[in-house]
Amino acid sequence: MKLHLLISLSLLATSSLFAKQPKPNILMISVDDLNDWVGVYRGHPQCKTPNIDALAQKSMVFRNTSCPGPVCGSSRSALLSGFMPATTGIYGNANNMLDSQIVQTHATMPEYFSKHGYLTISSGKIFHKHTTKNGFDHGHWAYDVWHNAKGGGRVDEGKFFSRNKGIINGKKIDNPKYTSASGSPFEFGPTKGGKEETKDYKTAKWFERKLKEDYEEPFFMSAGISRPHLPFVVPQEYFDMYDLDSVVVPEYKMNDLEDIVDAKGKKKFKPHVDFLWCQEYGVHKEAVRAYMASITYADECVGVILDSLAQSKYADNTIVVLWGDHGWHLGEKMKFRKASLWRESTQLPFIVHLPGMSEQQDCDRNVNLIDLYPTLIDLCDLPAKKLDGKSIKPLLENPELRWHPTITTQGKRNHSVISEKWHYITYGDNVEELYDLENDPMEWTNLANIRSEKVTAAKKRLRTFLPKDNADEIPKGSKNKTVKTLDVSIKPNRSLADLK
Numbered sequence: 001m002k003l004h005l006l007i008s009l010s011l012l013a014t015s016s017l018f019a020k021q022p023k024p025n026i027l028m029i030s031v032d033d034l035n036d037w038v039g040v041y042r043g044h045p046q047c048k049t050p051n052i053d054a055l056a057q058k059s060m061v062f063r064n065t066s067c068p069g070p071v072c073g074s075s076r077s078a079l080l081s082g083f084m085p086a087t088t089g090i091y092g093n094a095n096n097m098l099d100s101q102i103v104q105t106h107a108t109m110p111e112y113f114s115k116h117g118y119l120t121i122s123s124g125k126i127f128h129k130h131t132t133k134n135g136f137d138h139g140h141w142a143y144d145v146w147h148n149a150k151g152g153g154r155v156d157e158g159k160f161f162s163r164n165k166g167i168i169n170g171k172k173i174d175n176p177k178y179t180s181a182s183g184s185p186f187e188f189g190p191t192k193g194g195k196e197e198t199k200d201y202k203t204a205k206w207f208e209r210k211l212k213e214d215y216e217e218p219f220f221m222s223a224g225i226s227r228p229h230l231p232f233v234v235p236q237e238y239f240d241m242y243d244l245d246s247v248v249v250p251e252y253k254m255n256d257l258e259d260i261v262d263a264k265g266k267k268k269f270k271p272h273v274d275f276l277w278c279q280e281y282g283v284h285k286e287a288v289r290a291y292m293a294s295i296t297y298a299d300e301c302v303g304v305i306l307d308s309l310a311q312s313k314y315a316d317n318t319i320v321v322l323w324g325d326h327g328w329h330l331g332e333k334m335k336f337r338k339a340s341l342w343r344e345s346t347q348l349p350f351i352v353h354l355p356g357m358s359e360q361q362d363c364d365r366n367v368n369l370i371d372l373y374p375t376l377i378d379l380c381d382l383p384a385k386k387l388d389g390k391s392i393k394p395l396l397e398n399p400e401l402r403w404h405p406t407i408t409t410q411g412k413r414n415h416s417v418i419s420e421k422w423h424y425i426t427y428g429d430n431v432e433e434l435y436d437l438e439n440d441p442m443e444w445t446n447l448a449n450i451r452s453e454k455v456t457a458a459k460k461r462l463r464t465f466l467p468k469d470n471a472d473e474i475p476k477g478s479k480n481k482t483v484k485t486l487d488v489s490i491k492p493n494r495s496l497a498d499l500k
């Protein structure tokens with residue numbers, strides 16, 4: 001009897017040992033400020049992204065993905081910490097996630113994978129960058145291997161556009177209405193040199209080398225591509241792919257903002273300064289072409305990394321995830337850039353390839369970048385962890401599964417709740433918006449103040465998804481106490497063993 005038990009136990013141990021599959025590797029590619037103009041998303045009829053489209057052809061394409069927050073800092077901090085802005089108080093680009101109490105006690109996504117046996121490797125923009133008293137905080141502290149991405153490319157001054165500096169096609173045209181307006185530089189134009197000297201291309205080549213190396217542990221590689229983020233400055237060859245005269249400009253209505261008003265009837269929004277500048281100088285097409293050129297350049301860099309993976313021994317056991325951190329307006333709702341709760345800002349491309357997938361599948365459910373951390377834990381069979389998102393592994397198995405709406409937060413008490421049918425927006429000052437996405441995908445007609453049972457019912461249901469608590473914003477980084485020189489030897493006082 002005793003011997004029998006012993007044999008059974010040893011058989012059990014042996015079989016479970018053999019049953020244990022090696023953990024899949026992860027290749028996560030982030031493309032900064034990439035909106036739905038990616039070919040497969042059909043957000044623009046002309047934008048060329050052959051490499052991302054090729055990835056899509058063997059992946060799950062999530063067609064309705066929201067960002068946790070509609071700027072780099074809040075979106076990335078939520079994705080990487082696993083906690084929403086209303087939980088952490090990280091609402092904007094000036095909030096460093098390390099100042100949030102919950103982040104101080106919980107492992108970020110790469111740290112959690114490192115803690116559980118993965119080798120984490122990163123280069124390019126993954127974490128939002130901050131200046132600190134000790135130099136730049138790149139989020140380098142979260143990785144086992146981190147490479148500082150560098151590169152440039154001198155702009156061709158004769159073909160340069162800058163709203164802030166008052167430059168149109170290389171010519172100085174000062175207009176204080178635009179040059180004195182606030183906002184980071186709105187600039188675009190080609191570089192004089194080729195792609196070989198640019199940062200993202202160099203980053204891609206660095207990953208090409210990394211994918212040729214041998215690893216004892218499974219790896220989690222995070223590649224951050226910085227374009228199409230402003231300035232839209234990329235080599236001339238990408239501008240040449242788009243004929244300026246035939247560039248299609250997004251649709252907008254000049255009276256679009258008039259139906260978003262407070263209780264006194266006062267309009268909440270004005271046309272954006274970049275939009276007005278493009279109108280006044282007739283350069284909307286130039287801006288759209290520069291954004292598309294930047295996307296096509298970013299796509300080529302993504303292609304270098306994906307081709308390297310395909311040619312490597314890791315091709316068949318690596319999960320590939322590609323995401324943009326939020327959307328981007330190019331004139332829709334008389335706005336440029338991000339940082340709004342409208343659909344153009346909150347929606348982004350999100351593509352997941354699992355080993356063995358060989359065909360494109362589409363999922364229309366409302367998912368969120370906050371779901372990525374728990375999803376990767378689930379897919380790699382790491383110990384479960386309580387986070388704000390929810391694993392979308394069930395949707396990767398069955399994209400038709402019933403799901404639920406999701407939210408985006410921009411500053412304390414300002415939220416967007418989106419379902420496949422409706423988009424509800426509520427601001428701390430009680431202004432509301434409601435759009436019928438099926439009949440009004442451009443979000444032109446605000447229904448929030450219309451008296452109708454349908455509207456009342458939609459608002460009531462969507463409001464149930466709002467967070468119950470809204471954390472106070474954590475302190476903003478103080479500019480006069482900061483150092484901008486790189487010092488990656490400085491790391492926060494974090495020990496993986498102590499992090500939850």
Ligand SMILES: [Ca+2]
Pocket residue numbers: 032033071072229325326
């Ligand atoms: Ca961004």
Ligand SMILES: [Ca+2]
Pocket residue numbers: 255256257258259260443444445446
């Ligand atoms: Ca409107």
